Amino acid sequence: MSVQTARRPADVAVHPGLAVRGVSHAFGDRQALAEVSFGVTPGVMTGLLGPNGAGKTTLLRVLLGVLTPDRGSVTFAGRPVAAEHRRRWGYMPQERGLYPAMRAGEQVVYFGRLHGLTRREAVVRAHAILGDLGLAERWADRTSTLSGGMQQRLQLATALVHEPEVIVLDEPFAGLDPLAVADLSRALRARSASGCTVLFSSHQLDLVQDLCEDIAMIDHGWAVLAGSVADLRAASGExxxxxxxxxxxxxxxxxxxxxxxxxxxxxxxxxxxxxxxxxxxxxxxxxxxxxxxxxxxxxxxxxxxxxxxxxxxxxx
Ligand SMILES: Nc1ncnc2c1ncn2[C@@H]1O[C@H](COP(=O)(O)OP(=O)(O)OP(=O)(O)O)[C@@H](O)[C@H]1O
Ligand SMILES: [Mg+2]
Incomplete structure (x- = not known):
């Protein structure tokens, strides 16, 4: 089977957003990623799909520079991505990393400061993003006292507080209730509409179908579908x-x-x-x-x- 692609932005000479080209990575003799290529265009919300163990987290870790691929490259706006670029990105890993004893608001301020905001800016933006994600009233609560879904929202707030240009989220919707799903969808849509480059992995395919214009799907490490959701659905001719x-x-x-x-x-x-x-x-x-x-x-x-x-x- 060849890769079914409705549109392949990664093939154009200079991709305006994130371009993954021929990325392969093995853990010992397990090939986690095999020649994966696709693009994430600014303003075009993109979903990364695939069964458990397909290689999604591995791919996102390659994008974030946590893993160096055996082969292939990742560029943004045609240039290789350097650590100083990635520091400005917003990232939520699949394994969550919050400080349990820190108060919710302070946690978001802290991450805002790490991303270079002044304390004043960080406080203002932390209030805004916690409000967007329905956590405004829990500002002074210790993280460990929040429910699982609230901690998830808090983690998202820490990834978005500095208004990153590139947003990469590993299963951001997992464990959220329908209200939080709607809040996060709205927050991501707004950022995508303002020109951010947004990629997130998810198993909630109905949600991805509604929210994303483009998808990339990997299976056993191989890219098997990539391009516009509408075109891929129409391409089946069914x-x-x-x-x-x-x-x-x-x-x-x-x-x-x-x-x-x-x-x-x-x-x-x-x-x-x-x-x-x-x-x-x-x-x-x-x-x-x-x-x-x-x-x-x-x-x-x-x-x-x-x-x-x-x-x-x-x-x-
Ligand atoms: N650090 C590691 N060491 C060895 N093998 C790994 C490591 N990380 C991932 N793998 C293997 O690589 C493959 C891809 O794993 P990955 O975590 O990328 O999948 P995934 O698509 O994110 O799955 P899920 O939907 O379950 O989160 C799996 O076979 C996994 O066991
Ligand atoms: Mg994963």
Missing amino acids: RQLRLHLATTDRSWLPRFPGVTVVGDLADELRLALPADVDPLVVLDAARAVTRVDDFGLELPTLSQLFVRAADLGGRP
């Missing part, structure tokens, strides 16, 4: 009829031998339609047997593309 049905009666389905069931939950049936099947005829057949509460003609979901790409086993 139309899916989504039906919300009042009953589980499927007796009408065998009339359409070319139609494949791609999802069958209690009330939602998803069918992949061949080009010569009229969705309205299928809809009418269902309506003749059961009440149809909702329906739509859609592209395959990112989640389906993910499962299909992962089923192929990674290596091209």
Whole structure:
């Protein structure tokens, strides 16, 4: 299988944002990354996907200079990334690192100072980011007394306090409640819209589909999908009829031998339609047997593309 790419910004001569080119890295005889190439464009929120053990954290650690790859390069705006550039980036590692005894607000101020803000600037921005992430009232609480999800939000605040131009987050949405997911989505969207380069890894594919314009997916260390979410979904050439049905009666389905069931939950049936099947005829057949509460003609979901790409086993 070749890498399916809808758009490959990493291929243009000077990429305006982060460009990963041919990055390989092994731990002993385990190849964690194999010739991975993709780009993250400023203003284009990008999701990094892949099954457990695919190599996402390893790749993010290469981007951050924590690991030196065996081969390949990482550039930003066409130039090799140096330590002094990375110091200005916002980074949240998968293994969290907060000081448990420090008060929440002071922690964010401390990280702001580490990134070169004056104390005054750091205090102002710490208040703003803790407000954005729903933690304003916990400013004076010791970190160890915060719940897991609150510590996660605090960690995000420490990564964003200095208004970094490049934001790299490893599973920032893991463990957050839906309100915090909405707060963080808004915060990242605003930064991306103002021209920041944002890359984050996630297993929440519905969220990535809504939030990200671009994705890169790795599996067993290989890049298997890269480019625009919309283009990748359209590139499959597949139309899916989504039906919300009042009953589980499927007796009408065998009339359409070319139609494949791609999802069958209690009330939602998803069918992949061949080009010569009229969705309205299928809809009418269902309506003749059961009440149809909702329906739509859609592209395959990112989640389906993910499962299909992962089923192929990674290596091209
Ligand atoms: N320090 C290390 N030493 C040895 N092997 C490692 C090390 N770090 C990662 N690996 C291996 O590299 C592969 C990729 O791991 P990585 O942590 O990058 O995956 P991931 O995509 O982030 O997975 P997850 O979704 O579970 O976080 C795995 O097989 C892992 O066991
Ligand atoms: Mg990981």
